[in-house]
Amino acid sequence: NAGVTQTPKFQVLKTGQSMTLQCAQDMNHNSMYWYRQDPGMGLRLIYYSASEGTTDKGEVPNGYNVSRLNKREFSLRLESAAPSQTSVYFCASSPLAGVSPNTDTQYFGPGTRLTVL
Amino acid sequence: AQSVAQPEDQVNVAEGNPLTVKCTYSVSGNPYLFWYVQYPNRGLQFLLKYITGDNLVKGSYGFEAEFNKSQTSFHLKKPSALVSDSALYFCAVRKDTPLVFGKGTRLSVIA
Numbered sequence: 001n002a003g004v005t006q007t008p009k010f011q012v013l014k015t016g017q018s019m020t021l022q023c024a025q026d027m028n029h030n031s032m033y034w035y036r037q038d039p040g041m042g043l044r045l046i047y048y049s050a051s052e053g054t055t056d057k058g059e060v061p062n063g064y065n066v067s068r069l070n071k072r073e074f075s076l077r078l079e080s081a082a083p084s085q086t087s088v089y090f091c092a093s094s095p096l097a098g099v100s101p102n103t104d105t106q107y108f109g110p111g112t113r114l115t116v117l
Numbered sequence: 118a119q120s121v122a123q124p125e126d127q128v129n130v131a132e133g134n135p136l137t138v139k140c141t142y143s144v145s146g147n148p149y150l151f152w153y154v155q156y157p158n159r160g161l162q163f164l165l166k167y168i169t170g171d172n173l174v175k176g177s178y179g180f181e182a183e184f185n186k187s188q189t190s191f192h193l194k195k196p197s198a199l200v201s202d203s204a205l206y207f208c209a210v211r212k213d214t215p216l217v218f219g220k221g222t223r224l225s226v227i228a
Contacts, residue, residue, distance in 0.1 A: 004160070033215050040126075042207060042220040043161075058215065090160055103149060103168045106216055108160035 002026055004109035006091050012115045013081045021076040021112050023091030030097035032074035033106060034058075034066060036087040043090065049074055051097040081116045088113050119144035121208045123219035130198045131227050138193040138222045140208030148210055150191040152182055155205040155221075164206075167191060178202070198226045 007022045025032065031050050035043040035058075045058030049068040063085060065077045074093075078085060092106040120143045130136045142148050149168055153161040165176025172184045182193045193206060203226045209216040 031215075035218075040220055042218040043216075044218075045215055048215050092161075103166070104211075105151070105163050105166060107163065108153075110160045111158075 004091055004093055004107055006089075006109040006112050008112060009110070010113050012117065013078075014117050015082060017081050018077065018079050019081065019114075020078075021089055021091075021114075022073070023075065023109060024073045025091075025093040025107075025109075026072065027093060027095070027107070028071070029093035029095050029107075030071070031094045031104070031106075032068065033092040033094075034064075034074070034076045035090045035092065036060065037090060037111070038087050046076065046089075081114075083116045086114060086116045119148075119210045119212050119214070119217050121150075121210050121217065121219040123206075123208055123222045125222050126220075127223045127225065129225045129227060132200055133197050136195050136198040136202070136224065136226070138206050138208075138224060140191045140193065140219060141189050142191060142208075142210050143189065144210055144212045146212065148191075149212060150182075150184065151209040151211065151216065152176065152180070152191075152193050153207045153209060153218075154178075155207065157204075161207065164193070198224075200226050200228050202226050 004025045033048040034046040047066040049055045052071045089112045091109045094104045094106045096104045122141045151166045152164040167184045175181045208219040
């Protein structure tokens with residue numbers, strides 16, 4: 001049981017390049033999330049998927065797109081990378097479906113460190 | 118909208134001494150509060166959560182947190198700090214949204 005896995009671990013892009021960050025979970029969780037972590041800012045939600053087949057914007061969605069490929073996988077795409085997207089990206093999952101299960105605990109992957117030059 | 122504040126960017130404590138990492142929250146209605154820890158170059162690990170009931174919540178690695186509704190606080194505590202507790206700690210709230218995080222507090226335990 002690997003939990004939440006993310007690939008790649010590190011990535012360097014040039015401004016304007018595109019890439020997709022991959023996330024998979026093997027815990028049969030229904031909900032999945034993408035956050036970015038910046039120094040002094042905590043974690044900010046980019047997008048989330050409250051169940052298979054649905055996606056919703058979070059606090060900072062601009063410049064990103066997501067795909068909930070199936071129940072296990074949730075990818076984050078940068079279509080045209082910008083230096084402001086230099087960050088550490090975390091994927092998370094939680095067991096229940098929907099936005100309202102407030103007691104539901106989120107479990108995090110190890111992160112992807114992205115640098116945009 | 119809900120939010121959490123962690124008023125201290127950094128907390129230093131000597132090994133063996135008690136530690137407190139502070140968190141205050143703002144949310145309408147009953148809050149659902151969480152603490153996570155992040156070790157260097159790792160993802161976040163769940164420590165504990167408050168849903169309802171007893172105001173003192175016990176979690177992993179000997180940590181506990183005290184919910185205080187009148188002060189809208191959810192401070193993380195440990196009776197005796199270890200050097201291995203040095204990490205970045207995040208308080209978070211969940212109320213009809215995914216988790217909303219504070220900015221984090223870096224804890225340094227000095228031997």
